[in-house]
Amino acid sequence: MNYKKLGNTDLKVSTICLGTMTWGEQNTQDEGFEQMDYALDQGVNFWDTAEIYSVPPKQETFGNTELIIGNWFERTKKRDQVILASKVCGPMREYVRGGGNQFGEKNITEALEGSLKRLKTDYIDLYQLHWPERKTNFFGKLGYEHDDNNEWTRFVDILGCLKKFIEQGKIKHIGVSNETPWGLSKYLELSKEKNLPRVLSVQNPYNLLNRTYEIGLAEISIREQAGLLAYSPLACGYLSGKYRNNQLPKDSRMERDGNFWTRYVKPNTDKVVEEYYKIAKKHNLDLTQMSLKFLEIQPFVTSVIIGATTMEQLKTNIESVNIKLTDKIFNEINEVQAIYPNPCP
Numbered sequence: 001m002n003y004k005k006l007g008n009t010d011l012k013v014s015t016i017c018l019g020t021m022t023w024g025e026q027n028t029q030d031e032g033f034e035q036m037d038y039a040l041d042q043g044v045n046f047w048d049t050a051e052i053y054s055v056p057p058k059q060e061t062f063g064n065t066e067l068i069i070g071n072w073f074e075r076t077k078k079r080d081q082v083i084l085a086s087k088v089c090g091p092m093r094e095y096v097r098g099g100g101n102q103f104g105e106k107n108i109t110e111a112l113e114g115s116l117k118r119l120k121t122d123y124i125d126l127y128q129l130h131w132p133e134r135k136t137n138f139f140g141k142l143g144y145e146h147d148d149n150n151e152w153t154r155f156v157d158i159l160g161c162l163k164k165f166i167e168q169g170k171i172k173h174i175g176v177s178n179e180t181p182w183g184l185s186k187y188l189e190l191s192k193e194k195n196l197p198r199v200l201s202v203q204n205p206y207n208l209l210n211r212t213y214e215i216g217l218a219e220i221s222i223r224e225q226a227g228l229l230a231y232s233p234l235a236c237g238y239l240s241g242k243y244r245n246n247q248l249p250k251d252s253r254m255e256r257d258g259n260f261w262t263r264y265v266k267p268n269t270d271k272v273v274e275e276y277y278k279i280a281k282k283h284n285l286d287l288t289q290m291s292l293k294f295l296e297i298q299p300f301v302t303s304v305i306i307g308a309t310t311m312e313q314l315k316t317n318i319e320s321v322n323i324k325l326t327d328k329i330f331n332e333i334n335e336v337q338a339i340y341p342n343p344c345p
Contacts, residue, residue: 001043002321006083006126006173006303007200008225013046013083015296016318017229019307020047024064025054026256026309032068033075035314039331040081042318048203048229048305050087050130051115052096056260059095063118070120083125085229086115087177087203090131091172101133103153105161112165127162127171131178136177140205140263140345156185159196166197175201181216190225199226201302206230208239208276208291209264209344211337218300222223227302230295234306235264235344240313251309270342274335280341283329288313289320294333296321 003012018039023032036047053065066086073079088111093099097107116126133152137144165171174197176184184202191198202221206213206228213228221227234240235255248255258265280287295304308314 001318002296003045004227006080006302007198007227009173009200011083011125011173013303014044015301015303016044016292016321017046017048017085017303017305018044019231019305020049020065020069020317021053021055022307022309023054023068024061025229026251026253029068030211032065033072034311035308036069037076038311039318044318045081046083046085046303048085048231049119050089050128051111051118052087052089052092052130056257057089059093062095063114066115066118070118074120079121084119085121085123085126085128085175085203086124087110087128087130088115088135090129090178101151101153103129103133103158103161105157108158108161108165112170114248116170123170123172125172126175126201127165127173128175128177128201129158129179132180132183134182134183136180138180140210142144142345156190156194156196159187159190159194163197169278173197173200175199175203177231179204181220184217184220184224184226188220189224201227201229203229203231203305205232205263206295206301207233207235208294208337209235209269209272209335210342212342212345213238213300218298221300228298228300229303229305230301231305232263233292233295233304235269236261238264238337239276240271241273241287241289243278244273244277246272252285253309264344266344268340272336272340272343274342276333279329279332279336283326285323285329286316286320288316289323290325290329290333292317292320293323293325294330297325 002015135150189198280290306317
């Protein structure tokens with residue numbers, strides 16, 4: 001396994017992060033246990049979850065994934081071997097603390113206490129804001145429309161609230177998710193001016209079909225030591241090749257919840273995937289592993305969040321750290337990007 005420092009700390013996290021959002025929906029608790037056992041044995045010490053998991057988010061499955069992780073901690077007594085990340089959700093439906101904005105002190109307190117209880121732990125290593133309260137572009141939205149009447153919790157108040165929990169030892173570090181260059185810059189600016197907790201990571205989408213992170217956020221990540229935790233690295237499975245030739249494997253994410261996972265259903269998706277498949281085949285590489293390795297070696301990436309529903313998938317994903325991408329392969333990937341720039345932003 002490979003490791004990188006989390007932000008400007010000395011905390012070393014595995015460059016493969018165990019994503020968990022399928023546990024409690026697509027995966028049973030026993031399957032989740034098996035994944036955690038294997039991942040930790042392979043040196044994956046960084047795990048990511050969220051209060052709203054499993055996904056797609058529903059009232060009846062809210063918190064299921066954290067419960068499974070907590071049960072594993074209780075059974076194995078290995079909490080101290082894991083760097084654990086979780087998240088408080090952004091504006092949500094009524095079943096989550098009455099709905100609406102969630103970053104006020106009352107709601108963050110309830111969210112954190114709920115996660116700690118489900119996870120059966122006294123602390124969370126990296127606590128993240130799952131998506132912004134303000135109206136901005138995330139989850140693939142384009143065409144920014146500014147709204148001065150939009151109400152959202154002041155960043156300084158959010159950081160002040162999180163500081164209290166850091167002082168209490170319930171949170172070690174903080175991060176953001178689905179954030180923009182302006183949002184990240186503002187958080188970093190306030191942390192310096194007001195001596196408030198510093199954002200150490202940005203969990204945003206990044207994959208061969210969506211490289212928009214490189215445009216603005218990559219520079220900030222490197223200069224400010226707030227690296228990317230790349231989610232959806234296989235573009236909902238498209239970059240595994242399993243949907244090639246119009247295939248829709250049973251119990252796959254797209255077969256189960258296709259109406260929810262629409263981000264990568266775009267006009268050029270299949271064409272681009274086919275081009276990347278040809279590159280992988282030409283160089284005797286697995287498409288999944290080539291796609292993951294391309295992300296892992298980027299200087300602004302701290303860790304790549306993988307998600308698997310089978311042990312075979314998990315093993316393939318983790319093994320990606322051991323493959324090599326030559327300059328020739330790297331250049332061929334970039335040639336495809338030049339022809340089909342970010343088909344799924």
